[in-house]
Amino acid sequence: MQIRKDPERNEINALLEFARDLTGKRVLEIGAGYGRLTWRYAAEAGEVVGIDPNPEKIARAQKEMPKALPGRVAMLATTLEEYRRAGQVRQFDVALLSWVL
Secondary structure (H helix, E strand, C coil), X not given: CCCCCCCCCHHXXXXXXXXXXXXXXXXXXECCCCCCCHHHHCCCCCEXXXXXXXXXXXXXXXXXXXXXXXXXXXXXXXXHHHHHHCCCCCCCCEEECXXXX
16 A cells, blocks of 8 residues: 555645745745655745755755756755854745644
């Protein structure tokens, strides 16, 4: 039997209800992991920066990124603290922390 993750789209619908309209917005996703949620909303956003401290997850995300998203989505192996210290934090319209806390 094939495992189906969120076939009713409850998870992504709840995220989008919370975040509202992401059209053209700059999104910072903290704890992006391997992009499981990122790929489900990124086509709407103007730009997405996904960060996660696990380099293996980010490597998988970079490898599995949908073909339409490179250039609009950056997946970085870093923590929020390291990202901030490196001076890379810019202004974002939305910050997402799904399944992180």
